[in-house]
Amino acid sequence: MPEQPLLSLTGISKSFGPNLVLDAVDFELEAGEVQAILGENGAGKSTLIKILSGAYKPDRGRMFISGVEYRPTGPLDGRRQGIAVIYQELNLAPHLTVEENIMLGQEESRLGLVDRKKNLERIKKVLEFLCHPEISPDIPVRKLSVGARQVVEIARALASQARILVMDEPTSSLSQEDTRRLFEIIRKLRAEGVGIIYISHFLEEVLEIADRFTVLRDGKVVGRGLIKETSVEELIQLMIGRRISELFPRLPHQPGEVILSCSGIKSARMGRPVDLELRRGEILGVAGLVGAGRTEFLRALFGLDRLEAGLVVVSGRKFRPSFTAVSIGSGLGMLSEDRQLEGLAVRMNLADNLTLSRLKPYLRAGFLNARKQKAAASSWIERINIKARSPEQKVWTLSGGNQQKVALARLLHQEAEVFLLDEPTRGIDVMSKAQIYELMGRLAADNKAVIFVSSYLPELLGVADRIAVFHRGQLVEVRPAASWTEASLMRAAITGRESDPVITGERP
Amino acid sequence: MKIAGSGLKKIAGLAGPFVGLILVITIFSLMPEVSDRFLNLANIKSVATQSVIVALCALGMTLIIVSGGIDLSAASNLALSCVLVAYAINLGVPPLLAALVGVAAGGIVGFLNGFLITRLRLVPFIVTLGMMGIARGLAKWVARNQKIDAPLSWLNELMVRTPKPSWLLVSPGIWLMVLFSLVMAVLLRKTVFGRHAFAVGSNELTARLCGVWTDRVKVAVYTISGLLCGLAGVMEFSRLTVGDPTVAMGLELDIIAAVVIGGGSLSGGEGSILGTLVGVFIMAFLRNGCTMMGWPNYFQEIIIGAIIIAAVTLDRLRHRQE
Structure with a gap:
């Protein structure tokens, strides 16, 4: 029997309402490799990560970790089963100390009391492994630099024995120096057999750190391969693809003054x-x-x-x-x-939202004429085709598209x-x-x-x-x-x- | 059709508190011990008079809660005003002017609340918690930590049960409560300012995006509420005939409870004057009924506590159905 990959996804699909965000995605990650997932904004990367982390449930498809089916009930369960996700906006409690953050939810305890000595031992080991022994477990996280915070977040993942690490745009707020140090850590983790999924818009970085890549476009996998056999040009081409030309109505207009x-x-x-x-x-x-x-x-x-x-x-x-x-x-x-x-x-209701930025037309002697306001809202509902029952409908009950039209109608109205x-x-x-x-x-x-x-x-x-x-x-x-x-x-x-x-x- | 539907919905929205009020009144009217005394005109008048002070403060609190804030200093503000009125009268200031001093002092405290909240970018809870101590302390200072006696004047007739010109039917205080309820209802529902207050409470970011001067709205909201607390202080002086710096201890919680029972949401954007008045009367009738029954104080407190929780729970359920 051939060796099982560390992580494998087969036929993962997910839709939100009528939008198919992921369409039968297959994906494999080996132990000790860094694999990049690439794609434009909205290609489905975030959704895929959320499914991996356990935050979303896929509509279809199965996931396996080392051949064992992985069906997380939530992000906490996902973490327990060995998948740690490090999001763009770091998920640390700023007022808690480094120690408290790293051990949060996995505190060593005896008879319900926190066993600090054991905690500190574990933290020390992890921070040393990450080449950051200088980070003191006792300082509150808010006093750390962004780079150091990221190290803490990685340390948390390691302390929970994660075998798969997902990094979502890890360098977007890092200095070059911090990025270089992060890459050292990633290489070290790779050598230890951790599987790393690396998501980034910065293709040069991807070429430097990743071993393999998978490109998503409109929720589908459109390409995968070895990093050393590809180029920035090819990756961009895969990301944007050859799209069916869409129809954009162009009304003639001339730039004036x-x-x-x-x-x-x-x-x-x-x-x-x-x-x-x-x-x-x-x-x-x-x-x-x-x-x-x-x-x-x-x-x-x-x-x-x-x-x-x-x-x-x-x-x-x-x-x-x-x-x-x-x-x-x-x-x-x-x-x-x-x-x-x-x-x-x-x-608030549709009429109030629509007219809030210009209530003047509905004033008489300082008093608002609610009937006039509603009538105006009704006419806008018709003019730009908002699907709503009445101008008094609460905005949250409308669909996304109709909400957006209300917001646009407000600008037109003002x-x-x-x-x-x-x-x-x-x-x-x-x-x-x-x-x-x-x-x-x-x-x-x-x-x-x-x-x-x-x-x-x-x-x-x-x-x-x-x-x-x-x-x-x-x-x-x-x-x-x-x-x-x-x-x-x-x-x-x-x-x-x-x-x-x-x-x-x-x-x- | 549509308008009738929305009208029905509005009535249904108020139904919760109204049902509560009717329930409270019905229960006490059916109690054999008090049934004959509870629902007669004299008692209702007396309950209404007792409600004036809480109601005036609750009107302002409704405005504040609608705009997403809270005011913990309302009762201390009232006490400060009460003491200042007595102090001014003792100095020989004519009663009307003394009353205006009380109202103005309330307005200044309210303005300070709003000013600090918007300038320091602190949450209203903290600023008004601080102001609660400051106003109470000032009241005690002015009164040298004791009650201020003041000579009787027409001010002390504002809260009597049987008004002097008998054609008034009820005490002038009740008429003031009715008048200001109407003014505040119109302000909230019929003016741009009211609409902006709702918008700030519902979503401050959106309000800002739409060009609402959110800070100005907030300062105005707290100032208006402060003025009403000042007026309530004048009424308190009228009732007590002395300036008592320890009056209305803890009353701010009753005031907030009245607004919440009446459908106000502590997360802002919701609340109505009518609802708040119903909330005030639910609590007033409860107190009155319990006292008549000879039930101990602690019993009232337990019941009112339970009603607050029940009212908010019902409100939640209603929202979920929407």
Whole structure:
């Protein structure tokens, strides 16, 4: 009988509502190897990790660890059975000490009392193995650097005897030095026979650390192989694939005079100040990896994040964005990327959500006319096709697509001139997506302006007139959409280097 | 059709507290020992008069809870106002002006609450917990740790059971309670400010995204509530005829309980003036009934505690059905 792989997945499928997120995924991991899972935002990587960790249950398919069926009842059970996941946002309790964090849920105890001596022995062994004996078990985790926190998280996984370690974008917030040390640890773990699943957008890093790769696209495995036999180019090609061309309705529109210009906009969460101009009748797409500074730019522009420097001029009105009421007053409107948390007050009804940013038309002698407000909401429900029973329906009872339309209707209702849309089509159905594309086109044709952030390259290329790319907190490049391709956008987003002149036919 | 449906739903939303109130009244009316005295006009008047002080504070607390906050300093604020009114009258200040001093002091305490919450970015629980001690301490300081006697004036007739011009029918305090209930109901339901308060309580991030001046709304909310507590302090002085710095100890919890029994959600975005008034009366009738039955104090406390838990549980269940 041949030796069983450390981990094997067969035919894993998972859907959320009508969206098939994972489609019969097969995957194998050997002991003592580092395997990279690659794919664009939304390719299904996160869902796959969550299934591995036990946070989600697959709809179909089976998983085996060393030949024994693995059916976790939850993340805790997954961890007990030997799979430890280290997420992008580290999962540590900041107020607890290193010792308490590492041993949390697996404390050595005698008669119900914590046996500190035994705990410390185990921790010492693990930290020494990780070449970080200098981390003191007694200091609270919040006092550690990000790199050290990650070591603590890995130490926790090792202390629980994990045989499989999943690392989700482990280097995204690490310095180069910390990254190098992390790689040393990974190599050491590999030598000990731990199987490591490594997920990262940074392909150069993947080429350096991984042995094998698996590429996901639209929930399917589209390629796998040995790292030493591949290249960045091939990986990018696999990630974006040759997609069926989608139909993006294009309404004719002409860029007119400048409506928005920002100079030196920078918040604490952005890497470098941004200068940008936007014309009436123009749609500007913003590309970049998640966390590259796109959202932060929009938020700074709208006055949601504390500004360190910069000025914005909208239709000739100059101001320093710090109060949303002022931004809205000068014609900006913002759609948040997080509908549930920020974009909508989901426990309030549709009419209130839709009109909240402009209640003036419903005032008479200082009193709100609720009937007029509801009538206005009803007309918007019809105009942009929101599927709802009444304007008094609570927003959380609507589907994702319809919620997004409510959020968009709010911007239309407030008569914004410049629309700042952060991931406007994320997590919504195809029909609603098409309607939102059309809406953006109509806005441009109406001489308004749109900036939209998206992680989905085809829609950026299909809808935008110009595309800006962010990388690690900085605006890298802005060019007409026609001069970008999926491959060049992807390369600029991943490497931060301006695109290859050979492909675009122009010098940067 | 649609409008009728939503109207029904609104009534159903209030049904919980109303059913509770009717239940409490029915139970005591059926008790043979008190049935003849409980549901007569004199007793109802007396319960209503007793409710005025809690009700005034609870109106403001409704606004605060709707906007996602809490005010633990309400009762101390009331006591401070009560003491200041007596102090001012003793100084020879005319009664009306003295009353205004009490109301204004309440407003200042409320404003400070709002100011500190928004400027220091502290949670309302902490700021108002601190203010609870500060206001109570100030009250004791002003009163030199004892009751302040003050000469009688027309202020002391605001809370009498049989009002002076008999055409008033009930005490002026009750009329004030009715008046301010109406004002607050309109403020909450019919003005932009009220809508913004709901929005801030429901989801502060969304409110900010929509250009609501969230900090200003909060400061206004606490200030208005403080003014109402100040007014309640004036009523308290009227009832006691002295300025007592230890009055209304622990009353803030009754006030919060009334709002919660009336459908207010401590996570914000929900609550109504009518519901709160029903909550106030549930507690007032319970106390009154228990006292009439000769039941000991601790019995009332147990019942009221149980009712708070039951009310919130029912509220949860109702929401789950939605």
